[in-house]
Structures are given as C-alpha cells and as structure tokens.
Amino acid sequence: MxxxxxxxxxxxxxxxxxxxxxxxxxxxxxxxxxxxxxxxxxxxxxxxxxxxxxxATKHELIAAVVGHLMDTVSDQIAASVRGLDDPAEWVSVALRRFAEKAREDPIWGNVTVRLGSGVTDVSERITANMTRDLDEGIERGRFKVPTRQAAADAVLGVGLMGMLSASSGRTGPEHASHISAMALRSLGIDPTEANEIAHRPLPPIPEE
Amino acid sequence: MxxxxxxxxxxxxxxxxxxxxxxxxxxxxxxxxxxxxxxxxxxxxxxxxxxxxxxATKHELIAAVVGHLMDTVSDQIAASVRGLDDPAEWVSVALRRFAEKAREDPIWGNVTVRLGSGVTDVSERITANMTRDLDEGIERGRFKVPTRQAAADAVLGVGLMGMLSASSGRTGPEHASHISAMALRSLGIDPTEANEIAHRPLPPIPEE
Amino acid sequence: MxxxxxxxxxxxxxxxxxxxxxxxxxxxxxxxxxxxxxxxxxxxxxxxxxxxxxxATKHELIAAVVGHLMDTVSDQIAASVRGLDDPAEWVSVALRRFAEKAREDPIWGNVTVRLGSGVTDVSERITANMTRDLDEGIERGRFKVPTRQAAADAVLGVGLMGMLSASSGRTGPEHASHISAMALRSLGIDPTEANEIAHRPLPPIPEE
Amino acid sequence: MxxxxxxxxxxxxxxxxxxxxxxxxxxxxxxxxxxxxxxxxxxxxxxxxxxxxxxATKHELIAAVVGHLMDTVSDQIAASVRGLDDPAEWVSVALRRFAEKAREDPIWGNVTVRLGSGVTDVSERITANMTRDLDEGIERGRFKVPTRQAAADAVLGVGLMGMLSASSGRTGPEHASHISAMALRSLGIDPTEANEIAHRPLPPIPEE
DNA sequence: GATGAATGAGGATTCATTCAT
DNA sequence: AATGAATGAATCCTCATTCAT
The missing domain is CATH 1.10.10.60 (Homeodomain-like)
Incomplete structure (x- = not known):
C-alpha cells in the first residue's frame, strides 16, 4: 500500500x-x-x-471482546475518577458513565450486561473496581450499609439493570443520573445530597 | 403397585x-x-x-422450566402479600422471599436469575408483578423516585443480584433482609424505617 | 355386546x-x-x-395394505372377466374397473398407484394378471405388438397414469373408457372397434 | 496445481x-x-x-437432482425436436430419447421415473412439455384422441413404464422404437405409419 | 494474510418397537 | 386387547476448526 x-x-x-x-x-x-x-x-x-x-479459537475472541469492553470504559472511568475525593462521587460517576455509554452505544451496553451477568471474567473485573470503591467508602463511614455483599449487590444490580434499560432505548437523557441517585440512597446517602451528587457535571475523561 | x-x-x-x-x-x-x-x-x-x-422441542422445555419457576414462587408471593397494606412491605416481602428461596435452593436461584436476565419471557413476568407494586406505591406517595423505570431498575437489580449472591452461598442468613432494606432506601424510605420493615417477620404462606 | x-x-x-x-x-x-x-x-x-x-411390524402392515388393495379389485376383476372370450375385452374391462374404482375412491387409487410403481410385490401381482391376458391375446393374434414387454409397458402405463388422473379428480365420467380405448389402439385394435369395446357395458361383478 | x-x-x-x-x-x-x-x-x-x-437441506438436494435430471435431457430434447414439423415425430423423438437414455444410463432412468411419478415438481415439468406437443398435435388434427387428459395419460404412461423397463435391463435395443410406435398408435396414428415414424433415425442433438 | 471448501464430532429430533399396566 | 410411556438406534443438521490454494 x-x-x-x-x-x-x-x-x-x-x-x-x-x-x-x-x-x-x-x-x-x-x-x-x-x-x-x-x-x-x-x-x-x-x-x-x-x-x-x-x-486461535472462538474462546479467544470472546476474551478479546471482554477485554475490549473493559478497555473502552472501565479504565477510563477509573482514570476520570482519580482526582475526586468523595467515594460517593466515585460510585456516581462510574454508574453514570456506564449508563450513558449504554445509551449512546446500545450494542456495547447489551453485550456488556450479557457478559457481565454471565462470563465470570467480566463480572469479576467489573465487580473488582466497584468493590474497591465501596470498601473505601464503607471504611471511611461515607456509606452506611448492612454488609459489603449487600452493598455490592445493590450497586451492581442497579448498574446492570440501568444499562439494560438504557441500551434498549427505554430511557430518557436523565436516566443515568436517576439510577445513580437511587444507588447512592441505598448506600445511605441522604436523598437530597444523593440527588445533588448525581447531577454534578461529569468530570472530563483524561487523554490516555 | x-x-x-x-x-x-x-x-x-x-x-x-x-x-x-x-x-x-x-x-x-x-x-x-x-x-x-x-x-x-x-x-x-x-x-x-x-x-x-x-x-416437542428443547425450547418448549425451557418454557416449561420458566413456567415452573414462576409458579413455584411468584404466585405464593402474590398470595402471601395479599393481606398487607403498605406497598413498602409488599416490595420487602417479595424481595426477601426470592432471596430466601434462592439461599435454600441455590439451583432454583441460579436458574431463575440466569433466565430472568436472559429469557424475555421470564423477566417480563417478574417485572410485571414488580412494576404493579411499584406503581401503586408511587401513586400513593409512599415511594419517592425519579421515574418508574429507574425504580424498576433498582428493585429488580438488587433482587437479581441478591439472589445470585444468595444462591452462590456468599451470604449469611440476614442477607435477604439486607438487600430488602437497601431497596427500600433507594425507593426513598427512611433508613430506620426501611430497616424495621425489612426485619418484620414474614407473613405465613397461605395454603394453596 | x-x-x-x-x-x-x-x-x-x-x-x-x-x-x-x-x-x-x-x-x-x-x-x-x-x-x-x-x-x-x-x-x-x-x-x-x-x-x-x-x-408385528410396520412392514407387515404394508403387506396387508397391498393384500387388501389386491383383494379389493384384482380378484373381482379376474372374476368379472371370466365369462368373456375376447382378450381385448379382458384388457378393456380390467382397465376400466381400475380407473373407475380410482375415481370413486381416490385414496384407493392414489395408494394403489404409489405402491404399484414402487413396491415390487404389488407391481408384480398387477403385472402378472395383465401379462397373462396380454400373452393370450398376442398368441391368438388378437393383439399386434412389437414385443410383450412393450405391450406390458403400454397397457400398464396408461392404466397407472389413468388411475392417477382419476384419483386426483382431473377426469370426467368417461375417462375410464377413454384410456381403455387408447390402450386397445396401442395394442393394434382398430380405432373404431377399440372405441366400441371400450364403451360396452361392464359385466356385473359376481358375488364373492 | x-x-x-x-x-x-x-x-x-x-x-x-x-x-x-x-x-x-x-x-x-x-x-x-x-x-x-x-x-x-x-x-x-x-x-x-x-x-x-x-x-442447505436434503430437500434442496433432491430439488437439485430433479433440476439436473431435467437439464440433462429435457432441454436437449426440446432442441433436437426444433427443426421437425410433425407433432407425431416430436412425440416419437422425445419418447425414444428418454427411453434410450434410460437404457444407456439405468441409474438416470430409474431415478427419473421414481421422481417423475412421485415428486410433483418433476412430473409437472415433464408433463408440461409433453402436453404442449400433444395439444398442438390435437389442434392440427394430427392426433385423434378422446380427451387431452387421456392422451397425456397414455403417452406419459408408456414413456415412464418404458423407461422403467429400459433401466432395469429388460429390453432390447429396439425397445425405444417399440414403445414409441405404441404411443403413436394410441394417439390415432395408423400402425404402419406409426412404425415408420418410430424407426426414423433420430435427429442429431445440436451443440449447446 | 485472505479465502472458502472440507472436516467430523456433537447435538436435536424422529420413529419403529417394547413393555408394564 | 388396549393403552401410552419408555426406549435407543438412526438420522438430520450445526459449527468450531483445519487446510490447500
């Protein structure tokens, strides 16, 4: 060429x-x-x-898809959260980024959810990030939750279902903020504050 | 014989x-x-x-499994909830029953979740019941939520993830109550009350 | 009873x-x-x-069907022909009986043809009767044909195809006579005579 | 390579x-x-x-076999007949070609007959060609037949049965001409003439 | 690298036949 | 005799993977 x-x-x-x-x-x-x-x-x-x-195999492709899915967002999100100090905001930003992305790119959303609830690899990697943030928030007393597991279930659950609705076009532009707010409330953040945090402008995604 | x-x-x-x-x-x-x-x-x-x-086909079996799954619990739950007046309690009872059942019968839980997040049929049927309860609660002002969709995502999400953890044995005996409490909080119920409702004794399952 | x-x-x-x-x-x-x-x-x-x-087996049923098919007509035909003296009339009567029966009972016709052109048993039994008659006619000089095989092909062919049309309802009440006439012509009978023979009233079927 | x-x-x-x-x-x-x-x-x-x-399916193969069968001969025949003017000769040539081919290639003959008397597709396509020729002959007064249907039954019948005998090796080299002659006689052609037509040399098959 | 024909093990489905009731 | 559930061999078809070009 x-x-x-x-x-x-x-x-x-x-x-x-x-x-x-x-x-x-x-x-x-x-x-x-x-x-x-x-x-x-x-x-x-x-x-x-x-x-x-x-x-080499179909399996390898699936792995690559998973990897691609992760690279697309997970790390970016991690990065975009780096400057922030409040665990609540971490969760909010992550959740909103996922949901937003799912709305913009329904295929991405759909596949992420399917893999996220099925393939161990994906769910683990998603969970890992989430859990780290949650733990930190719990330790610092920012989140008041019965158990880590319950917290993870709640946040991951809203996240996945939110992405699913988003990627099937059942949602409006505010949806990302909405589910984010609900997640925060379930983590024990006061509703008014939860709402406020969920509507803060998203921090810019830093260049790679 | x-x-x-x-x-x-x-x-x-x-x-x-x-x-x-x-x-x-x-x-x-x-x-x-x-x-x-x-x-x-x-x-x-x-x-x-x-x-x-x-x-007649493998597909038909799957449909039958779905039907069986639903019949096993969905209706019992509906029945067990019948006497209660508070939408918050409906949600709490339903969620706890599902989670409990998943812990007692991990196979049931596992399959229900897999089907519930995959097969349209199941998720629709589960969603239908849930949504009805949520709508009623929203209308009566008992739940304060941004949108119906967000509410559904939150409750369904915690429910499914809770069942998943429960059926993989990662949870203690209180887990059902915990996720129930978190769901209520996300619906805008005051944490203290949420906790109280989530720990009320479950109403007995009426004879068929 | x-x-x-x-x-x-x-x-x-x-x-x-x-x-x-x-x-x-x-x-x-x-x-x-x-x-x-x-x-x-x-x-x-x-x-x-x-x-x-x-x-005992499906095969045995098929054999029974074949037998039944034969009994229904073949022997009756043989009997009904017994009094007649002219080989041309034998052929004509046999052909017409088959075609008529096929028109009255399309299912019988359809199955007879299918089996007749497939299962060796049937075709042999049908052929056997036919061939005997043809041979006699050839020997007596009543039929003028190139070879026995060609004669058999012609008569059997018209017979089967005629039954097929008859049983699919594509034919009028005269059809049996028509194909009978055509068969006779191909056997070397003069057209006028062929036509006359083909329209003689059918001899009654003797009681069993 | x-x-x-x-x-x-x-x-x-x-x-x-x-x-x-x-x-x-x-x-x-x-x-x-x-x-x-x-x-x-x-x-x-x-x-x-x-x-x-x-x-894609076994059925599709059968269709292809049918198509191949037809292409192999039907069109060649149509072509080889093109120059001829006498409907009687058309029929004669077509019948002989089929029978000859069946003798040379018994497998082809066998399969053609089986499909021809079973699969609707084939019989229809064979019939279509035949019927066209017959109709023309009838219209021109060349053939004297009771009905079109009877004519079709006769010609198709001899044709198929002739091919069957040919492909099972029960016939001599003249067989094709013989059945051709019988068919013509049944169509009302004078025996002597029928015989003559049936023995004329076959026109060459034109290059494709 | 790209191509697409070939491969064959695996899985769904059919159906003649057996058997306990 | 009648019943209909159970059987398993036979068959159709799918699909990940290999290979010659």
Whole structure:
C-alpha cells in the first residue's frame, strides 16, 4: 500500500477490531451462545477462514471482546475518577458513565450486561473496581450499609439493570443520573445530597 | 403397585416434573445453552427419546422450566402479600422471599436469575408483578423516585443480584433482609424505617 | 355386546381393517415413507401400542395394505372377466374397473398407484394378471405388438397414469373408457372397434 | 496445481455435481426416502458435513437432482425436436430419447421415473412439455384422441413404464422404437405409419 | 494474510418397537 | 386387547476448526 510504513503494523489490529465489533453486533442480536464464527466473520466482511488468522479459537475472541469492553470504559472511568475525593462521587460517576455509554452505544451496553451477568471474567473485573470503591467508602463511614455483599449487590444490580434499560432505548437523557441517585440512597446517602451528587457535571475523561 | 389408584393419573405429570427438575440441575451447572437434551434426560433417569414424549422441542422445555419457576414462587408471593397494606412491605416481602428461596435452593436461584436476565419471557413476568407494586406505591406517595423505570431498575437489580449472591452461598442468613432494606432506601424510605420493615417477620404462606 | 357370539370373532379383523384403511388415508396424503406408525394408529382412533397387537411390524402392515388393495379389485376383476372370450375385452374391462374404482375412491387409487410403481410385490401381482391376458391375446393374434414387454409397458402405463388422473379428480365420467380405448389402439385394435369395446357395458361383478 | 486457472472457478460446482451424481446412484439403489445424507456424502467421497456446504437441506438436494435430471435431457430434447414439423415425430423423438437414455444410463432412468411419478415438481415439468406437443398435435388434427387428459395419460404412461423397463435391463435395443410406435398408435396414428415414424433415425442433438 | 471448501464430532429430533399396566 | 410411556438406534443438521490454494 502506498501510504506505507505508517499503517502497515496496524492492519492486523484493525482487522481484529473489525472482528471484535462484528462479534458484539452479533452477540447483541442473537446472544453469545447463538453466534457461529461464520456469522461473525461474515458480519465483519471476511471469510470464515480469515477469522482463524486472528484468533486461535472462538474462546479467544470472546476474551478479546471482554477485554475490549473493559478497555473502552472501565479504565477510563477509573482514570476520570482519580482526582475526586468523595467515594460517593466515585460510585456516581462510574454508574453514570456506564449508563450513558449504554445509551449512546446500545450494542456495547447489551453485550456488556450479557457478559457481565454471565462470563465470570467480566463480572469479576467489573465487580473488582466497584468493590474497591465501596470498601473505601464503607471504611471511611461515607456509606452506611448492612454488609459489603449487600452493598455490592445493590450497586451492581442497579448498574446492570440501568444499562439494560438504557441500551434498549427505554430511557430518557436523565436516566443515568436517576439510577445513580437511587444507588447512592441505598448506600445511605441522604436523598437530597444523593440527588445533588448525581447531577454534578461529569468530570472530563483524561487523554490516555 | 400397591399405592394404586392414587398415583395413576399423575404418571405423565410426574415424568414431566422429573425432566423439569433435572433440567434445572443441569442448567445450573452448565448454563442453559450448554445442556444437551441427552444430559437432561439422563439426569432425569430417562432415555433421550423419552424427552420428546413430553416436550416437542428443547425450547418448549425451557418454557416449561420458566413456567415452573414462576409458579413455584411468584404466585405464593402474590398470595402471601395479599393481606398487607403498605406497598413498602409488599416490595420487602417479595424481595426477601426470592432471596430466601434462592439461599435454600441455590439451583432454583441460579436458574431463575440466569433466565430472568436472559429469557424475555421470564423477566417480563417478574417485572410485571414488580412494576404493579411499584406503581401503586408511587401513586400513593409512599415511594419517592425519579421515574418508574429507574425504580424498576433498582428493585429488580438488587433482587437479581441478591439472589445470585444468595444462591452462590456468599451470604449469611440476614442477607435477604439486607438487600430488602437497601431497596427500600433507594425507593426513598427512611433508613430506620426501611430497616424495621425489612426485619418484620414474614407473613405465613397461605395454603394453596 | 348384545349381538353376541356372531361378531366377537370378527372384532380382531375389524380393528385390522380400521388400521389398513387408516394407513391408506395417511399414505395417500404423506406418501408411504412419511407415515409414522403413530400417525396411522391415531388416524385409526387407536393408541400406538395397539398397532402392535395386530401387526408385528410396520412392514407387515404394508403387506396387508397391498393384500387388501389386491383383494379389493384384482380378484373381482379376474372374476368379472371370466365369462368373456375376447382378450381385448379382458384388457378393456380390467382397465376400466381400475380407473373407475380410482375415481370413486381416490385414496384407493392414489395408494394403489404409489405402491404399484414402487413396491415390487404389488407391481408384480398387477403385472402378472395383465401379462397373462396380454400373452393370450398376442398368441391368438388378437393383439399386434412389437414385443410383450412393450405391450406390458403400454397397457400398464396408461392404466397407472389413468388411475392417477382419476384419483386426483382431473377426469370426467368417461375417462375410464377413454384410456381403455387408447390402450386397445396401442395394442393394434382398430380405432373404431377399440372405441366400441371400450364403451360396452361392464359385466356385473359376481358375488364373492 | 499445475492445471491451474482452468479448473479453479469450477471447484464448487464440481463438488455439487459429485453430490448430485452420488445421490442418484444411492437413490437408484435404496429409493429416495431411504438414503441417509451420510451415505450420499460418503458415496461422493466426502464427509457428511461437506454436504451442508452445498445444500442447505436434503430437500434442496433432491430439488437439485430433479433440476439436473431435467437439464440433462429435457432441454436437449426440446432442441433436437426444433427443426421437425410433425407433432407425431416430436412425440416419437422425445419418447425414444428418454427411453434410450434410460437404457444407456439405468441409474438416470430409474431415478427419473421414481421422481417423475412421485415428486410433483418433476412430473409437472415433464408433463408440461409433453402436453404442449400433444395439444398442438390435437389442434392440427394430427392426433385423434378422446380427451387431452387421456392422451397425456397414455403417452406419459408408456414413456415412464418404458423407461422403467429400459433401466432395469429388460429390453432390447429396439425397445425405444417399440414403445414409441405404441404411443403413436394410441394417439390415432395408423400402425404402419406409426412404425415408420418410430424407426426414423433420430435427429442429431445440436451443440449447446 | 485472505479465502472458502472440507472436516467430523456433537447435538436435536424422529420413529419403529417394547413393555408394564 | 388396549393403552401410552419408555426406549435407543438412526438420522438430520450445526459449527468450531483445519487446510490447500
């Protein structure tokens, strides 16, 4: 190709990305089980054989999808939260980012939820971040909750269901804030304050 | 057989039930997709062909499992709640019953959650009941929530995640009450009251 | 049953006949291959297990159907032809009887043709009678044909196709005579005479 | 491969043809119903899975066999008849070609007849061509027949039965002419003339 | 790298037949 | 005899994966 050296090393990655994104589209529609490799390759505009030039097994693709899902948001969120001091705000920001993203990119939302409630890998990674924040908040006395487990269930639950509604288009633009507020209330934050925190402007996502 | 007339007419139903229960066990272990009909039939102590004397397709079995799941609890809950007047208590009782049942019968819990977050049918049926209660509470001013959708997301979310933790044995005996309390708080009930409601003794399940 | 002794010994036979007739109905609709024993038994108003009280295998039923088909007509035809002297008339009568019967009882016609062109047993038995008549006619110089085989092909061919049209309702009341005339012409009978023979009144069927 | 460019584009088609031809061999031996896809694939020297790279269902294969059967001859016949002016000769040529082909390629003959008298598709397509020729002959007064239906029954009948005898090796080299003559006689052609027409040399098959 | 035909083990479904009641 | 549940071999079809080009 004339453009030359600059894009050569990326071609492989680009094709992989094509496959990952195609996979998400197919997963969103037919569920993760019901998605033949052929369908994914075809959706990506490639022949089925090509798939195996990029992923050794279907499993590996799923792992890649999971990874991609995480990279897309989880870390960004972690970063965007870095400057903030209040655990309540951490939770609020994370929840809103997830929900917002799910509304903007329903396919992403759908697949994230499906994987999040099924594949251990994903749920663990999501949970890990969440749990760390919750623990900190509990320790500091910011959250008043019966147990860590109950807190995790509540926050994760609202988060996932909120994403699900968001990605199926059943929600308005405020939805992210709403579920965020509800989560905070369940963590023992006073309703008025919860509402206020849930409506603060989101901090900017720092450049990678 | 000596038992005689009493069990004759039920033979067919009993076998179906065997299959449904076997299916739940296998589903809980291998997920819903990864369960060959043969495995289910074998788990039920039957030959694979027998399966098809009772269900026309695997899909039909899944539907039956769903139906069975619902019948097992949903209606009991509805009944057990009937005498109560406070929407907050309805929600609390329902949530606790689900969580408790999930702890007692982890397989049931596991399968219910998996189906509840996957199969449209189930989630709709669960949601329908929940939503009715929530609406009533919202109308009466008992719940203070941003939107119906957010309320549904919160309650359903805690419910499902709570069942999941319960059925994986990560929880203590109080867990049902805990998540119930958190749900009530997110609905705008005062923490102290929420806690009190969540710990009231469960009303007895009326005879069928 | 009050009628008592007289019909007891026949009950078994009656049930068998029910099954045979049910089989013909199902065969006519779905072809002979595509007819599960269950479907046949059910069509006969019996449970599938009952089938095996009357026929040891499905094959045996088919044989019985074939036998029944033959008994119904072949022998009657043979008998009805007995008094006649002209081989041309034998052929004409046989052909017309078959076609007529097919028109009156389309199911019978349909099944006879299907079996006649498939199951060796049937075609052989049909052919045997036909061939005997043809041979006689050839020997006597009544038929002028290139070879016995060609003659058999012609007569059997018109016969089967004629039955097929008749049983699918594509024909008028004269059709039996028409194909009969055509067969005679192909056997070398003069058209005028062929026509006359084909329209003679059919001899009565003698009592069994 | 050294042969190179010449055979590349045909690979897929060649495999399909292999399957179609294998199918005909198996059908001829075991009947159409009694032919497992595995058997067909194996007969074609392929794995069973490969079958489904070429035909979505077994039914689709049967359709392809039918199509292939038709293409093999029907069109050639139509073409080879094109120059001729006498409807009687059309019928004669068509009938002889079919019968001859059936003698040369018994498998083809066998399968054609089985499908022709069973599968609606085939019989219709065969009939359509035949009927057109017959109609023309009737209109022009060349054929004297009671009804179109009777004519069709006669010609189709001799044709099919003739092919059947031919493909089971019961016939001599003249058989095609013989049945052709018989058909013409049944259509009202004078025996002497019928015989003459039936023995005229077959017109050459034009290049495609 | 890309292609798409080929592979074959795995899973769903059908159906003739047996058997306890 | 009748019943209908149970059986399991046979069959259709799917799909992850390999391979020659």
């Amino acid at each position: 004339a453009v030359g050296t600059l894009e050569r090393p990326k071609k492989r990655e680009r094709t992989q990305l094509q496959l990952i994104e195609a996979a998400m589209r197919v997963f969103a529609e037919k569920g993760i089980g019901g998605a033949p490799v052929q369908a994914i390759a075809h959706e990506a505009g490639l022949a089925n054989g090509t798939f195996y030039n990029h992923f | 000596a038992v005689g007339t009493l069990e004759r007419p039920k033979k067919r139903e009993r076998t179906q039930l065997q299959l449904i229960e076997a299916a739940m066990r296998v589903f809980a272990e291998k997920g819903i997709g990864g369960a060959p009909v043969q495995a289910i039939a074998h788990e039920a102590g039957l030959a694979n062909g027998t399966f098809y004397n009772h269900f | 009050a009628v008592g002794t007289l019909e007891r010994p026949k009950k078994r036979e009656r049930t068998q006949l029910q099954l045979i007739e049910a089989a013909m109905r199902v065969f006519a609709e779905k072809g002979i291959g595509g007819a599960p024993v269950q479907a046949i038994a059910h069509e006969a108003g019996l449970a599938n297990g009952t089938f095996y009280n009357h026929f | 050294a042969v190179g460019t010449l055979e590349r584009p045909k690979k897929r088609e060649r495999t399909q043809l292999q399957l179609i031809e294998a199918a005909m061999r198996v059908f001829a031996e075991k009947g159409i119903g009694g032919a497992p896809v595995q058997a067909i694939a194996h007969e074609a020297g392929l794995a069973n899975g490969t079958f489904y790279n070429h035909f």
